[in-house]
Amino acid sequence: MTQYIVRRLLLMVPVALLVTVIVFVLVRLTPGDPVLVYAGEERDPETLAQIRRSLGLDQPLPVQYVAWLSRALHGDFGRSIRTRQPVLEAIVERLPATIELGLAALLISVSVSLVVGTISALKRNSLLDLLVTGAAIGGVSLPNFFLGITLILVAAVVFRLLPPGGYVPFVQDPAANLRYLILPAITLASASLAVNLRQVRSSLIDVLAQDYIRVARAKGLPERLVIFRHALRNALIPVVTLVGLQAGAIIEGAIITETIFFWPGVGRLAVDSIAGRDYPVVQTIVLFSAMSFMLSTLLVDILYAWLDPRISYGARAR
Amino acid sequence: MRETAVRTEIAVPRPRRGLWATVRRHPRILVGGTIVLTLVTAAVLAPVIAPFDPIAVDPGRALLPPGPPHLFGTDDLGRDVFSRVVYGARISLAVGVISVSIGLVVGVTIGLTAGYLGGVVDLLLMRLIDALLAFPALILAIAITAALGPQIQNAMIAIGIVAIPAYARLTRAQVLSVREHEFVLAARALGVPPVRIVLRHILPNIVNPLIVQATLSTAFAILQEASLSFLGLGSQPPNPSWGQDIYYSQRYLANLKWWMSAGPGLAIFLAVFAFNFLGDALRDLLDPRLRRRE
Numbered sequence: 193m194t195q196y197i198v199r200r201l202l203l204m205v206p207v208a209l210l211v212t213v214i215v216f217v218l219v220r221l222t223p224g225d226p227v228l229v230y231a232g233e234e235r236d237p238e239t240l241a242q243i244r245r246s247l248g249l250d251q252p253l254p255v256q257y258v259a260w261l262s263r264a265l266h267g268d269f270g271r272s273i274r275t276r277q278p279v280l281e282a283i284v285e286r287l288p289a290t291i292e293l294g295l296a297a298l299l300i301s302v303s304v305s306l307v308v309g310t311i312s313a314l315k316r317n318s319l320l321d322l323l324v325t326g327a328a329i330g331g332v333s334l335p336n337f338f339l340g341i342t343l344i345l346v347a348a349v350v351f352r353l354l355p356p357g358g359y360v361p362f363v364q365d366p367a368a369n370l371r372y373l374i375l376p377a378i379t380l381a382s383a384s385l386a387v388n389l390r391q392v393r394s395s396l397i398d399v400l401a402q403d404y405i406r407v408a409r410a411k412g413l414p415e416r417l418v419i420f421r422h423a424l425r426n427a428l429i430p431v432v433t434l435v436g437l438q439a440g441a442i443i444e445g446a447i448i449t450e451t452i453f454f455w456p457g458v459g460r461l462a463v464d465s466i467a468g469r470d471y472p473v474v475q476t477i478v479l480f481s482a483m484s485f486m487l488s489t490l491l492v493d494i495l496y497a498w499l500d501p502r503i504s505y506g507a508r509a510r
Numbered sequence: 511m512r513e514t515a516v517r518t519e520i521a522v523p524r525p526r527r528g529l530w531a532t533v534r535r536h537p538r539i540l541v542g543g544t545i546v547l548t549l550v551t552a553a554v555l556a557p558v559i560a561p562f563d564p565i566a567v568d569p570g571r572a573l574l575p576p577g578p579p580h581l582f583g584t585d586d587l588g589r590d591v592f593s594r595v596v597y598g599a600r601i602s603l604a605v606g607v608i609s610v611s612i613g614l615v616v617g618v619t620i621g622l623t624a625g626y627l628g629g630v631v632d633l634l635l636m637r638l639i640d641a642l643l644a645f646p647a648l649i650l651a652i653a654i655t656a657a658l659g660p661q662i663q664n665a666m667i668a669i670g671i672v673a674i675p676a677y678a679r680l681t682r683a684q685v686l687s688v689r690e691h692e693f694v695l696a697a698r699a700l701g702v703p704p705v706r707i708v709l710r711h712i713l714p715n716i717v718n719p720l721i722v723q724a725t726l727s728t729a730f731a732i733l734q735e736a737s738l739s740f741l742g743l744g745s746q747p748p749n750p751s752w753g754q755d756i757y758y759s760q761r762y763l764a765n766l767k768w769w770m771s772a773g774p775g776l777a778i779f780l781a782v783f784a785f786n787f788l789g790d791a792l793r794d795l796l797d798p799r800l801r802r803r804e
Contacts, residue, residue: 206637207637207640207641207644208644210637210638210640210641211641211644211645214641214642214645215653218653218654218656218657219653219657221657221658222656222657223659329783329786329787329790330779330783332782332786333729333733333779333782333783333786334779334782335733335736335737335740335753335756335775335778335779335782337736337737337740337753337756337757338756338771338775338778338779341756341759341760341763341771341775342771342775344763345763345766345768349763349764349766350766356763356764440646441646443646443649444646444647444648444649447648447649447652447741448648448737448740448741451741452760462652463741466652466656466741466743467742474653474656478645478649478650478653481645481646481649482644482645482646482649483644485644485645485646486644489644
């Protein structure tokens with residue numbers, strides 16, 4: 193197991209390097225000269241050249257890349273062109289809001305899909321099951337910005353139950369924080385909920401058809417124990433994979449939802465920075481989300497091996 | 511004994527199944543296919559179907575609720591929402607077709623090369639695919655579109671690049687299993703050039719899962735285009751586009767002008783649903799190994 197983890201980590205290094213190259217190239221391709229953004233009203237060629245030099249933008253691309261990478265490895269991701277704030281600080285500042293939203297959405301998605309998916313699998317082809325499978329297929333196809341806007345319309349504009357958007361820090365006013373959290377959390381949960389629901393249902397149905405379930409029933413085990421101790425435990429292994437990957441993609445999910453609900457997280461920062469041609473910020477957010485996605489993939493694989501002893505990662509490469 | 515069994519099977523003429531019979535045995539293909547065909551028809555015949563010019567401004571008819579002659583109402587500039595939705599199908603389907611083609615051609619080429627040649631080529635190509643897979647899909651699409659400039663053509667390229675890894679991995683896995691079959695070994699023994707072996711002998715045998723993947727990724731592409739346009743990175747105003755029209759409608763939410771987003775929202779839902787549904791149904795028909803247990 194340790195050997196497997198070490199090998200996976202080593203394999204990750206070249207891929208992670210490739211990821212940094214892709215990020216670097218993409219951001220350098222972006223139209224618009226960051227020097228002009230940085231300079232503001234200043235148009236004196238002398239001054240512009242000096243800014244270019246001070247940002248290191250007069251160097252050849254490979255040199256710029258190496259310089260950028262070595263600074264990044266030391267935790268220095270440069271300063272935001274728009275606010276002059278250190279990029280890392282700007283991201284870390286907004287991370288709690290994104291994590292709060294992401295966790296709330298995962299909580300909704302996992303708890304609802306577990307309960308409803310299990311009932312649906314146990315009562316196959318019942319009316320509830322048909323409704324659930326139908327809703328799950330529908331949920332995957334529904335763009336979450338449309339759902340978010342519809343929720344704002346119904347819950348905030350028509351019935352005035354909840355605020356249409358905004359944010360209050362939890363430490364400042366917990367109750368208000370939760371009121372602002374509900375709509376964006378439901379919106380963000382919707383897509384993964386549909387996927388998780390289908391997975392819980394279909395893998396539980398698969399497991400219930402296995403011989404060891406028949407044995408458990410044949411030896412007279414109460415149905416409750418058969419379901420909870422034998423079936424669900426095994427059925428949930430693929431669900432763990434899905435949820436792990438969803439947790440790794442937390443920034444991606446937050447982009448649209450945070451934009452709709454004026455949620456001051458990393459996703460909204462990304463959208464604002466793209467609009468403002470704020471290279472260093474965009475670059476760092478894309479890099480962070482790729483790295484967290486890669487790490488979560490690795491963690492999920494390890495967790496998978498730990499949960500299911502039948503899976504051996506000993507000698508086989510992939 | 512085994513041989514006789516095989517012979518008998520060959521001797522019995524298999525009844526030929528027409529398209530209609532297949533469709534009747536798989537009603538889900540009929541449902542998904544019909545919605546997809548309807549969307550394609552709407553896109554192609556948009557000038558005939560749409561009752562109004564989708565970009566013609568008419569301040570006198572601004573913000574009318576749904577009702578004749580404006581089925582889905584009008585927006586703040588008096589443009590007919592229904593006509594914009596019909597024309598929007600052109601953008602969405604074009605993005606679907608073009609980006610899926612990019613992903614398919616590049617991804618399958620990478621997969622065929624890596625799978626057939628193996629060795630160092632395989633190792634290098636697959637690390638590149640791993641690096642692409644390391645990015646969450648929407649983030650990569652946003653980063654590429656932002657880099658190339660916010661235009662619909664660039665959104666198509668971005669969504670196409672995002673789709674590459676799925677095709678490359680699928681193709682490579684299929685090639686690895688097919689290339690050990692006797693007919694490939696025989697072709698190789700006869701001295702058939704590698705390119706011809708791959709294109710004439712291997713590719714036709716792995717086409718089914720690719721069709722399924724292409725259908726499902728069209729649904730994903732339409733959803734991604736809508737997201738990019740919603741963020742202002744896709745189709746630009748005043749051209750009709752579902753995602754961008756929903757973004758635009760946001761400012762009238764507080765005034766309860768719900769119809770400005772309802773039309774395009776339902777259209778996205780319908781299009782994505784149709785391709786997902788059709789893809790699932792095709793999977794059951796074409797790819798029994800991947801069949802999901804219901």
